[in-house]
Amino acid sequence: MIVLWVLVLLIALATEFAFSMKMEVNTTRNYKEDTESYYLAKAGLNLALAELLKTARFHSIHEEYGWITGNPIPVPDATTNPGDATEEEPQEFDIVNRTNIELEHGTITYTIRDENGKISINSATKVTLNKLLAYSGVEEKLDQDTISDSILDWIDTNKNHRLNGAEDDYYRTQSPPYYAKNGKIETLNELLKVRGITEEILYGSPEEDGEYKG
Known part of the structure; x- marks a missing residue:
């Protein structure tokens, strides 16, 4: 009987030891992966900074891709010599939109976009918001006014809603209910x-390929 209890105790200890070792292995692996992810992120940041700091003859904002930088490459047609290309002819540029750059312990992806060309939603006027909504496909004036007033009500610090806006009285009727941020x-x-x-409205429809999702 004593031998049986000793075996039970040994089995319990062995099980606990195995579980403990498994947890330590998982913890070590997670720490290793977190460390690698951290330094991959730093590598991406440093590469992006290098893109911004490198010497280039051209810096601009591309309508589709955002911030681009680099030296323009003339693309002559069949009737011209490569050296005869002018600035008016089609150009190729170094677009700062790097995808799946392979490093030793993983891959990184980064994009550089110019924030100065964006509108601050927190300081935009109703007129500006309505123009943005129209550009986003909101055609009805009442819908534009409702959304723009609601955005302004969401940002301001009081509980009074504008003519077409919304405050807590509206958001408390939603499922689940919540409060305006103010x-x-x-x-x-x-x-x-x-x-x-x-x-x-915010991100575009699935058919609008290439739209900004960030």
Whole structure:
């Protein structure tokens, strides 16, 4: 009987030891992966900084790709010599939109976009917001006014809603209910909480390939 209890105790100890070792292995692996991810992120940041600091004859904003930098490469047609290309002819540029750059312990992807060309949602006027909504496909004036007033109500610090806006009395009727922030918008996704804003308005429809999703 004593031998049986000793075996049970040994089995329990062995099981606990095996579980403990498994947890230590998982912890070590997670730490290793976190460390690698951290330094991959730093590598991407440093590469992006190098893109901005490198010597280039051209810096501009591309309508589709955002910030681009680099030296223009003349693309002559069949009737001209390569040395005869002019600035008016088609150009290729170094677009700062790097995808799946392979490093020793993983891959990195980064994009550089000019923030100065964007409109601050927290300081935009109703007129500006309505123009942005029209550009996003919101055609009805009442819909534009409803959304723009609701955005302004979401940002301001009082509980009074504008003519077509929304405050707590509206958001408390939603499922699940919530409150108006009455503070600055911190992320794009936060706008989805504002009355009238949809993913299609904010990010575009699935058919709009190449639209900015960040």
